[in-house]
Amino acid sequence: MRSLSLEARLAIRRGAYTGPTPGLAPGHVQGNLAVLPASFAPDFLRYCQLNPKPCPLIGMTEPGDWRIPALGADLDVRTDIPGYCLFRDGEPVADLRDLMGVWRGDLVAFVIGCSFSFEEALLEAQVPVRHIECGSNVPMYRSGIATTPAGPFGGPMVVSMRPMKPADAIRAIQVTSRFPGVHGAPVHFGDPEAIGIADIARPDFGDPVEIRAGEVPVFWACGVTPQSAIRAARPAIAITHKPGCMLVTDLRNAQLASF
Amino acid sequence: MRSLSLEARLAIRRGAYTGPTPGLAPGHVQGNLAVLPASFAPDFLRYCQLNPKPCPLIGMTEPGDWRIPALGADLDVRTDIPGYCLFRDGEPVADLRDLMGVWRGDLVAFVIGCSFSFEEALLEAQVPVRHIECGSNVPMYRSGIATTPAGPFGGPMVVSMRPMKPADAIRAIQVTSRFPGVHGAPVHFGDPEAIGIADIARPDFGDPVEIRAGEVPVFWACGVTPQSAIRAARPAIAITHKPGCMLVTDLRNAQLASF
Known part of the structure; x- marks a missing residue:
């Protein structure tokens, strides 16, 4: 079979x-x-x-x-x-x-x-993932975090964002830490400007999602980063x-x- | 010996x-x-x-x-x-x-x-712990999170607070998740009011600590909780x-x- x-x-x-x-x-x-x-x-x-x-x-x-x-x-x-x-x-x-x-x-x-692997683990752990609920693409942003260059490859880290309540974010950090082969734990949460994102409502790739009262944006390193490096x-x-x-x-x- | x-x-x-x-x-x-x-x-x-x-x-x-x-x-x-x-x-x-x-x-x-065990692990992981740097007691708060009662024991969860940069907080969540026998992962981070803490500058036990720009308060369940339950x-x-x-x-x- x-x-x-x-x-x-x-x-x-x-x-x-x-x-x-x-x-x-x-x-x-x-x-x-x-x-x-x-x-x-x-x-x-x-x-x-x-x-x-x-x-x-x-x-x-x-x-x-x-x-x-x-x-x-x-x-x-x-x-x-x-x-x-x-x-x-x-x-x-x-x-x-x-x-x-x-x-x-x-x-x-x-x-x-790719983050699909850890998103499956998040859903199994009963951590809601907004863009999946909305049937849209995850919002992604060119951050101010520089990748470490190698030869001609370099540039900013692209990050994906999932808004969560803090208790869910803590659980999400635990769950995604188990998956270093698919981006692992988040790189940041909270203030978008702290990682050089000027407007959270306007992602560079994917679709915007609502951040509700009591939620914080949680940011993961994203597999779109190599596309930036290739450019x-x-x-x-x-x-x-x-x-x-x-x-x-x-x-x-x-x-x-x-x- | x-x-x-x-x-x-x-x-x-x-x-x-x-x-x-x-x-x-x-x-x-x-x-x-x-x-x-x-x-x-x-x-x-x-x-x-x-x-x-x-x-x-x-x-x-x-x-x-x-x-x-x-x-x-x-x-x-x-x-x-x-x-x-x-x-x-x-x-x-x-x-x-x-x-x-x-x-x-x-x-x-x-x-x-007791949190001393996980604080040792945090310091080994190069995560700064403010109250240790200051030589003071960790700030603790009676939160609005209710414990699950058993017979006459019950009441609010007491939480300890350590301010951290988000990247350090993510690492701290990973490190303390390994120690369920000493309170484990945090129960909350960010907005103190979301867990019923009205004034972060005035802990109910221990000493206040400074929360610097770019830091968020991170809250762990605290071993002072049973003292509240005994009262x-x-x-x-x-x-x-x-x-x-x-x-x-x-x-x-x-x-x-x-x-």
């Missing part, structure tokens, strides 16, 4: 599923994708190592290879994501349905953990997943729990 | 040490004391079980016995604490140097975990330790860490 995750990848590959991936193959780890020329790979790998909270690397390919056996049987990074963004010289130039037309023998794919590095070609359209892996979220 | 903790208890017992116990026998668990008539013991035990965050029970005696072998070799709860408070009908009536004059065959002693229960006789003068046990703080 095929796993739910392989079923999901095959449905995406044959074009039968084209939407965002939250809710696909529950319990399975989904990942952010970053594809770069091999000449940029050592610096990007070092960038991930230096910035494990925004860039928790969970898998990568050999140059030119499209498989990552550690993340899934019969996994093809060129076809198994519902949508891709193509960057030329650091600028987004096109949305792609698959990478068959642009794949090259020198490309390396990196897969970076800074300006490689001739780069590819990422389209926001919300992640790579569904065979790993289980529970396998990423550290204790 | 005698352990540091036994040395400390023997020094206290012979009157060679009469001050507060922070810093005595580093690395060893210190405990809050509550002594009650055996007729109150079942309800108090249930009160601790129902309220594990303010009342994490780490040891108790048999009626009339003054020993707790699980907490220490040659430990005598009647003599091994630098100062005691005597309560009659729930009201404090005297400070005592030891319990030799008031001990009775029906008394039961309870030892409850509510009004037993004919009750005894507690004098604030800051704890029972030094042979347990190591590291033994209380849950992972």
Whole structure:
């Protein structure tokens, strides 16, 4: 019997599923994708190592290879994501349905953990997550927290925000601390300006959410950070997943729990 | 060779040490004391079980016995604490140097975990603790959070407060979550009024501390809570330790860490 995750990848590959991936193959780890020329790979790998909270690397390919056996049987990074963004010289130039037309023998794919894994753990722990309740994308902000640069990669940390009551935030810190492979504990809570966010009502990515009386905004390092770093590095070609359209892996979220 | 903790208890017992116990026998668990008539013991035990965050029970005696072998070799709860408070009908009536004059065959002693254990872990994790830096007592407040009553025991949870930057508070939540036997994770952070504290500058016990710009108050359940519950229960006789003068046990703080 095929796993739910392989079923999901095959449905995406044959074009039968084209939407965002939250809710696909529950319990399975989904990942952010970053594809770069091999000449940029050592610096990007070092960038991930230096910035494990925004860039928790969970898998990568050999140059030119499209498989990552550690993340899934019969996994093809060129076809198994519902949508891709193509960057030329650091600028987004096109949305792609698959990478068959642009794949090259020198490309390396990196897969970076994603907050969907810890959000599942939050919901299991009965911690409400506002943007999920609203059916919207999590609000994300370019913060004033600088990442540690590596070669041409660098720039601000992008953070995601979830408003919570303090008691829920304490529980959320406990729950997400168990998942260092998917951003781990928050990096900040409370005053947005303390981390360089001028207007909490206007996220740089995703959708705004309401912060109710008695709630504080809680900020996690976000997997969109590497996209900022790629724009800074300006490689001739780069590819990422389209926001919300992640790579569904065979790993289980529970396998990423550290204790 | 005698352990540091036994040395400390023997020094206290012979009157060679009469001050507060922070810093005595580093690395060893210190405990809050509550002594009650055996007729109150079942309800108090249930009160601790129902309220594990303010009342994490780490040891108790048999009626009339003054020993707790699980907490220490040659430990005598009647003599091994630098100062005691005597309560009659729930009201404090005297400070005592030891319990030799008031001990009775029906008394039961309870030892409850104390924040000194997690404060040691915070300092090791490089999380600054303001009242330790200031050499003062931690500020404590009668909160609006009700404890779960058991028989005559009940009343508000007393909380201790440590101001921290959010990033330090996140780390402090992780560190103290490992120590459920000594109050565990905080119960609240941020707005004091949300837990019924009207004036953060005026603690009900201990000393006020400065909350600096960019810091938030972080609140932990406090081992003074059982003293409030004893006042509510009004037993004919009750005894507690004098604030800051704890029972030094042979347990190591590291033994209380849950992972």
